[in-house]
Amino acid sequence: MLREITRQKTDILAERAASILTIGGCSGGGSGDAGGEAGGCSAGAGGIACEKDSASGSVSQRACAFCGARVVLNPITDAFHIIHGPIGCSSYTWDIRGSMSSSSDLYRNSFSTDMSETDIIFGGEKKLSRAIDQAVKAHHPPLIFVYATCIVGVIGDDVRAVCKAAEKRHGIRCVPVQSPGFSGHKAMGYRLAGEAILEVVGSEPVARRQAHGINILGDFNLAGETWIVKSYLREIGVNVVAGITGDSTYEQLRRAPEAALNAVQCAGSMHALARKMEDRLHIPYVNVSFYGIEDTCASLVGIAEALGDAATIARAEAFCAEQRAACAVLLERYRANLEGRRAAIYVGGGFKAISLIKQFRELGMSTVMVGTQTGRPEDYEVIRDIVEPGCVVLDDANPAELERFMLDKGADILVGGVKERPLAYKLGVAFCDHNHERKHPLAGFVGVENFAAEINRSLNSPVWQYL
Ligand code: SF4
Numbered sequence: 001m002l003r004e005i006t007r008q009k010t011d012i013l014a015e016r017a018a019s020i021l022t023i024g025g026c027s028g029g030g031s032g033d034a035g036g037e038a039g040g041c042s043a044g045a046g047g048i049a050c051e052k053d054s055a056s057g058s059v060s061q062r063a064c065a066f067c068g069a070r071v072v073l074n075p076i077t078d079a080f081h082i083i084h085g086p087i088g089c090s091s092y093t094w095d096i097r098g099s100m101s102s103s104s105d106l107y108r109n110s111f112s113t114d115m116s117e118t119d120i121i122f123g124g125e126k127k128l129s130r131a132i133d134q135a136v137k138a139h140h141p142p143l144i145f146v147y148a149t150c151i152v153g154v155i156g157d158d159v160r161a162v163c164k165a166a167e168k169r170h171g172i173r174c175v176p177v178q179s180p181g182f183s184g185h186k187a188m189g190y191r192l193a194g195e196a197i198l199e200v201v202g203s204e205p206v207a208r209r210q211a212h213g214i215n216i217l218g219d220f221n222l223a224g225e226t227w228i229v230k231s232y233l234r235e236i237g238v239n240v241v242a243g244i245t246g247d248s249t250y251e252q253l254r255r256a257p258e259a260a261l262n263a264v265q266c267a268g269s270m271h272a273l274a275r276k277m278e279d280r281l282h283i284p285y286v287n288v289s290f291y292g293i294e295d296t297c298a299s300l301v302g303i304a305e306a307l308g309d310a311a312t313i314a315r316a317e318a319f320c321a322e323q324r325a326a327c328a329v330l331l332e333r334y335r336a337n338l339e340g341r342r343a344a345i346y347v348g349g350g351f352k353a354i355s356l357i358k359q360f361r362e363l364g365m366s367t368v369m370v371g372t373q374t375g376r377p378e379d380y381e382v383i384r385d386i387v388e389p390g391c392v393v394l395d396d397a398n399p400a401e402l403e404r405f406m407l408d409k410g411a412d413i414l415v416g417g418v419k420e421r422p423l424a425y426k427l428g429v430a431f432c433d434h435n436h437e438r439k440h441p442l443a444g445f446v447g448v449e450n451f452a453a454e455i456n457r458s459l460n461s462p463v464w465q466y467l
Contacts, residue, residue: 013058021393022390053184062186072194073177075221075243078250085148096437098223125158128146129166133166142249144163148180175200178195185374202254204281212238213259216265217274217285218265218269221246223442225447236304237309261306263286264285264288265289268351286303289355290447293323323445342411344370344409352434356370368392402414403423415431417436430461432458442454
């Protein structure tokens with residue numbers, strides 16, 4: 001009965017048409033149509049309008065710029081993160097990632113200046129200054145990030161000046177993150193976080209590089225995934241100088257210029273930083289993804305090739321061949337249960353969506369709907385090339401669109417995050433959590449098994465027969 005009620009058609013907002021593409025058709029969900037062939041082909045590069053502000057009234061699944069900055073910087077484990085704003089901004093992003101730490105747990109707290117009406121009328125700079133003093137006295141952190149939130153942008157507190165004075169007073173790094181929520185959407189926050197990281201990393205190239213040393217950008221050590229990737233790199237003779245920002249510390253970030261290469265996983269959050277590090281520190285970068293067999297192997301071999309050492313390339317190829325064979329045996333166990341089923345994907349960044357499409361293919365499943373919050377034109381070009389005709393592609397979708405296309409396309413399972421879970425469950429569609437709060441690793445060859453097992457458990461749960 002529930003399914004019958006929710007099958008009523010939802011109209012697509014006219015402003016959203018160019019951000020919805022049906023493969024084999026053209027962009028434009030089409031007002032009132034089932035998504036695709038109707039509507040004008042007014043999209044930009046990648047065949048779809050993306051990297052734009054959300055349409056008013058669309059209730060985007062994206063978070064604000066402050067949240068974007070917070071998710072990128074939060075995994076720096078020995079940093080002290082002070083949110084200059086009302087307590088709500090702080091609680092919204094408290095322990096926001098399932099990032100793990102090999103040392104300090106300081107980052108898992110959320111500290112706030114708890115601004116109230118009086119601070120907003122008379123200014124919050126003195127209160128911020130006192131908060132920094134208190135943090136230094138109680139915790140002696142080597143690095144403090146101060147985040148400006150919406151109200152700070154409105155009243156104009158000079159966060160940079162307060163941080164500069166605190167640096168002088170205490171002799172530690174105190175870095176402002178100019179991230180009022182209204183300054184853009186989540187991807188703007190990523191860029192602002194990148195600016196803050198660059199302030200810590202510095203802009204001075206080092207004289208001697210580590211020939212086999214790399215930085216990993218855009219892996220946040222969710223459920224220990226950075227450690228898994230590091231173990232593979234160790235196998236092929238590659239050392240990780242700094243995780244940016246998974247399981248990172250102030251000292252690691254300071255050593256990042258010693259790396260010979262940057263491996264960029266989450267391009268949406270780290271591409272701008274990688275380009276600046278290439279310009280200023282002369283560190284080249286390659287794009288990687290450690291989700292699924294195909295992309296994990298391509299990434300390990302790609303890193304080895306970029307380092308240009310024949311022995312490392314040979315080790316990477318041999319290691320991947322071994323792991324690929326082991327995974328193939330394992331996936332065979334699941335294929336019988338999953339073959340022919342239809343997947344829908346809605347995630348934050350393009351790289352993850354691309355890897356997931358390939359992972360579903362490895363399981364014998366097809367992707368019938370795929371979308372991202374912050375995908376780039378080049379991501380959508382790849383997506384367009386690897387999905388099958390009829391697949392609906394969405395940028396910056398809203399809940400109504402996700403529900404509509406899941407039902408129209410007959411999706412059996414949705415992969416997404418905390419905000420997408422209830423959409424799937426209320427439609428009686430299975431769900432797999434691939435967001436940053438999760439506590440189980442989905443990266444690397446270990447993640448291949450965890451992912452297949454979770455998809456199998458969710459899709460074939462007996463609960464669906466009772467809806
Ligand atoms: S939109 Fe503004 S008020 Fe809301 S969480 Fe983001 S920074 Fe805070």
